[in-house]
Amino acid sequence: MYIISDVFKNISKLPPLLPILYFLLVRTLKLNMELFIISVIALTMQLHRMQLPREVVVGNETLPLLSEICKKLGFCESALVVTGPDTQSIAGRRVIDLLSDKGMDVDVFVVKSSTLWEVRAVEEKIKDLKPQVVLGVGGGTKIDVAKLSSTRQGIAFISVPTTASHDGIASPVAAIKGLKKPYSVMAQSPMAIVADTDIIIRSDYRFTASGCGDLVSKFTSVRDWELAYKVKNEYYGEYAASLALMSARLVTKNADVIKPGAEEGLRLVLEALISCGVAMSIAGSSKPCSGSEHLFSHSLDLVEPNGGLHGEQCGVGTIMIAYLYDIDWKGIKDTLQRAGAPTTAEELGVEPESIVKALVQACTIRPERYTILNTKKLDYASAKKLAKVTSVIS
Numbered sequence: 001m002y003i004i005s006d007v008f009k010n011i012s013k014l015p016p017l018l019p020i021l022y023f024l025l026v027r028t029l030k031l032n033m034e035l036f037i038i039s040v041i042a043l044t045m046q047l048h049r050m051q052l053p054r055e056v057v058v059g060n061e062t063l064p065l066l067s068e069i070c071k072k073l074g075f076c077e078s079a080l081v082v083t084g085p086d087t088q089s090i091a092g093r094r095v096i097d098l099l100s101d102k103g104m105d106v107d108v109f110v111v112k113s114s115t116l117w118e119v120r121a122v123e124e125k126i127k128d129l130k131p132q133v134v135l136g137v138g139g140g141t142k143i144d145v146a147k148l149s150s151t152r153q154g155i156a157f158i159s160v161p162t163t164a165s166h167d168g169i170a171s172p173v174a175a176i177k178g179l180k181k182p183y184s185v186m187a188q189s190p191m192a193i194v195a196d197t198d199i200i201i202r203s204d205y206r207f208t209a210s211g212c213g214d215l216v217s218k219f220t221s222v223r224d225w226e227l228a229y230k231v232k233n234e235y236y237g238e239y240a241a242s243l244a245l246m247s248a249r250l251v252t253k254n255a256d257v258i259k260p261g262a263e264e265g266l267r268l269v270l271e272a273l274i275s276c277g278v279a280m281s282i283a284g285s286s287k288p289c290s291g292s293e294h295l296f297s298h299s300l301d302l303v304e305p306n307g308g309l310h311g312e313q314c315g316v317g318t319i320m321i322a323y324l325y326d327i328d329w330k331g332i333k334d335t336l337q338r339a340g341a342p343t344t345a346e347e348l349g350v351e352p353e354s355i356v357k358a359l360v361q362a363c364t365i366r367p368e369r370y371t372i373l374n375t376k377k378l379d380y381a382s383a384k385k386l387a388k389v390t391s392v393i394s
């Protein structure tokens with residue numbers, strides 16, 4: 001009885017003629033009724049898959065826990081460590097030693113940039129060595145390369161960040177240069193995240209401030225996601241949206257404790273970034289954490305390569321998009337200033353003209369992603385006005 005009523009509930013969601021046509025087809029082909037009912041359920045059910053990290057460890061001296069975590073997850077034999085030339089000495093070498101000491105076969109691959117070429121090179125190494133797991137040890141670049149190459153080769157991935165610069169340390173998306181698209185692509189969630197604050201606190205504070213920029217951007221990305229739901233009837237998940245927003249609110253409330261050398265502030269930024277990664281895993285998309293302010297950041301990368309870190313650009317973009325949404329853009333600017341993140345073109349190290357160009361082109365970066373830039377189209381004059389009124393340019 002329950003199943004039948006459920007079927008009728010679901011049938012009502014289908015275009016009216018579809019179940020009737022399907023029923024006639026079943027009758028004509030003399031298929032059994034049970035199969036018909038199951039097929040209708042499958043047709044109408046909206047499958048939503050969530051892939052979440054199983055182990056998340058944040059705190060001081062957490063790196064030594066890595067071998068125990070690997071064992072718990074069933075990785076006792078072999079691993080491939082993807083790290084960078086600098087991060088190898090910061091944490092990569094220690095990770096290799098920790099796992100080797102427990103009898104694991106550990107190989108290392110040093111990457112310099114997050115390009116498709118590097119991803120393919122790591123994939124070849126995976127095919128050759130067949131490790132049980134790939135560990136990305138480093139900043140965003142190394143983690144993104146490890147994440148995408150392991151996904152493409154169908155093996156697990158563990159994230160060991162050495163900076164707190166953006167939410168890619170915990171998200172299922174990867175930003176790789178050389179793909180057809182100048183923005184992040186879906187990969188897989190890390191199976192574990194081990195963030196050792198003793199290591200991350202020694203990185204340039206600029207990275208942590210950049211992480212704050214990526215966090216405040218959720219104030220506008222969630223608005224864009226809501227807008228896409230209202231206007232385009234796209235999937236929208238309130239839980240994932242709330243989780244992303246909570247991270248932005250947390251950094252706003254505690255911006256004063258986020259400063260160079262402060263472990264408490266760093267831990268807060270890391271936990272908020274990880275929550276954002278989880279929000280994307282729950283949503284099955286980057287939408288809760290990446291809206292028009294991220295399109296501005298990707299656009300700025302094309303207009304002026306090397307024009308600031310990802311989170312720094314997103315923070316500046318958020319100030320301007322918040323103005324378009326008529327939300328508290330001054331408060332967002334204040335949060336960024338208190339955390340020591342850039343709020344102007346000058347602080348970002350880009351030309352004022354690049355900001356205007358990036359704003360105008362932002363809506364062309366990812367046309368399928370519906371944002372406020374679709375409803376409030378910016379031409380050169382209105383983009384310049386927006387950048388000026390928010391004091392991003394003078």
Ligand SMILES: [Zn+2]
Nearest residue numbers: 166167214314
């Ligand atoms: Zn981001």
